[in-house]
Amino acid sequence: MSLRTHLFLLLFSVAIGGATLTFANHRWHASLEAQYQATGTNSTTLEKLRHVSSSLSRFLVTYDLVVFSGITYLGEDALLQLKQLDQALGELPRLAVAPHAILNSKANLKKVQSVLRGAIQGSPGEASGENTQQAEEHLSRVVAELASLTQLAEEEFKRESQALITQTRLQKTTQSASLIAYGTLLFMLVVWSTRRIAGPVDAISEISKYQIGAAIPVLQKKAGPREFQEIAGSIHALIVSLEETVEMRTAELAGQVAEHMKTQDSLKVSNTDLAKSMKDLRTTQRALIEKERLTALGEMVSGISHDFNNILVPIISYSSILIDDPSIEMEERNELLAIIKTAAEDASRVIERLRAFNRKADGTHELEAIEIDEVVEDAVAMAEPRWKVQDDFVPRQINVVCELGSAGTIMGSTAEIRQALINLLFNSVDALPEGGEIRVSTSIEGKYVVVAVTDNGTGMSAKTLEACQKPFFSTKLKRGTGLGLAMVNNAALIHFGRVEIESAPGTGTSVRLLLPRETTKVQKNALSVSKKVVNADLRILLVDDDEFVLNAHAALLRHMGLSPRISSRPLETLAELEAGQFDIVITDLRMPEISGLEFARRVRSICPNIRIFLLTAFEGGLGNASELASIDQILLKPISVEKLKDAILLDPAGSLAAL
């Protein structure tokens, strides 16, 4: 049976029951109404009969008083009452209940009236015994019939009233019973429908609670609407299908997971290989960079040698003159010595640049405030031999023009930027095989400091321009590593800058290195030269295994007014050393008996408050921080009078810095 049929039957039953109840109620009401009407009619009849009875009663009393007691003055009252009686009797014919005797009483009342008039008027004829007797008989008959009729009417009214009460009670009882029956029927229908509908719905609900992976619920067939059974069946079929699909998909996923795991293992192996390759690649990269650096160094060496020889020329020449010719005037002697000193200082700067170039990048880029113009000047100076010394002895003229315009300060690594600029200069020199001009300029563009290296050389094609920043790309065949511009680009990146290249074949190349400008004022770690005079009472111990260097440095100290104690035998000096004996110890790093670091450590253990300076010609190979713990300052050879003086005058708590 369908849900529609269920609902139709339910509503039909309710409608039929309601209609039947309404119809029955209507009939009951109609019946009661008829009963009420009948009772009302009887009530009216009874009322009229009572009215007649009452009128007759009053009349008879007065009649008796007039006729029998002789109270004739009540005669008019009696006549009036007789008239009222006559009127009351006149209403009775309208009633079906009025008997024949009463209906005829009106005529007979004339006899009574005649007797009454006779009594009033004292007429013996009218009020004769015979007439009085006839009137009395008539009145008695009327009384009897009226009494009987009234009694009957009362009984009828009583019976009707009782019947009405009974019928009303019956109707109420019937109505109540009908309502209870109808309510019961409705309740049973609702219960029946609920069971018929709720049963399948519960089954659907139970099936709907199914969760994937749980046991498939058993489809219970419950009597009820066909649609619900179909829904339950559909859901059950769907669950079964879903479960099968889930099983199939689970199996597929398991296969995929296994395959994925296999791939993952393979990837792990690949990753390991890749990491190894990466490590090798980095090693190779470092080697290549080192090769590039050494290549540049090699290229510079010939030029440096040339420069160094040139520097040595005045030193050797003028010193020979000064030694061989004692007749030279003091003024001329001082001029020659000044030239020799200048040449020596130039040589020192050449060595310093070479040393700086030799510093290896260790991967950590310690940032410091850099005056970009100074770095540019250094780079130009270091690269200068490249365009001054001709590799192939082919004469060419290269002019380098520096346009430095106080470009300002950046926070960066001096070594990285200087290396980058040298590479750019080298590239420009290589781009000028027949000579030309290299223009190096610095400027400020917005928040960047721009260093531009521009040449008017061969330039690059678009294809070359596109590939030139890629590692290992080179147009120099065996002479190049292909890492020059890559290093420039890397230097720009680690300084959060960028490289812009403009080039065209035959017109030259312009490379712009843009580096973020330091806008805040940076307090440079300036070690200003003090004009103060060194305290001559300072007790200084000078230790160096090379007596030539030892005496040279001792001469510098004495030149400052100090009286140093010198020693070329550090172990003997340590044995004799006592706490508080010296204020400053200046020791060489590399000594045959003991290294300068070990010597300093032992001195510190004996004299905790002493200041120790370490002299060295090599910045590299100084060891780690713990090995340098005993050192207050590192002094690089050759050291000038000014630098030595600054070191002595510096606060003992000053940080380690190579002077």
Add this chain to the structure above:
Amino acid sequence: MKFLHWTVLLLLALPPVALGQAYCSLRDPVNAIQTSLPDFDHYRSIVRRIHATDRDAILEALPFTIHENELGTHTLYTAFDENEVLVGIVHVRTERGRWGLTEIAWTFDPDLRVVEMHFQRSRDQSRAYIESEAFQQALVGKGFAELKSMLDEKGTSINPALLDVPADAHDTVVSVIQSALKTILATETVWNSSLARLRENSDPT
């Protein structure tokens, strides 16, 4: 309710003179004397006037009221045998019934016990029942106390424990018994001295 209205109207309409008229016997109770007193030889009537004081005395002894018409002149019939011995007394009372005036002839023995009652006039439907032998036997020999006990305390309804009457005759029976009680009391009150003398004269001792 309408009956009550009409009654009130009637009472208002009746002239005071009429209300003052006694409901005395309309006819001499000769027939009653003859039928109820077999030893009767002759009778004498004693006329007395019932005053207001008498009426008050009667009312005091009765549980129910009586109407103004009880006042006025009334006649007591005394019956004697041939030896002048009082054999009974007859008192005719007129009561106002539903269907006009009802005339009852009461016959008592010298001790005022009921010998017989007889309707001289009545249009009542219960007349036949009241005049029946069964009801008459219920009255015969009863004095004032017994008759009073036949009514309830107010004297307006039958005491069902002592008297069983049809429902349609109830009001008439009550009226009859009330009539007997009033008659006995009025006779004792108004004709007391005469009766005492007659009883005395009749006493053979």
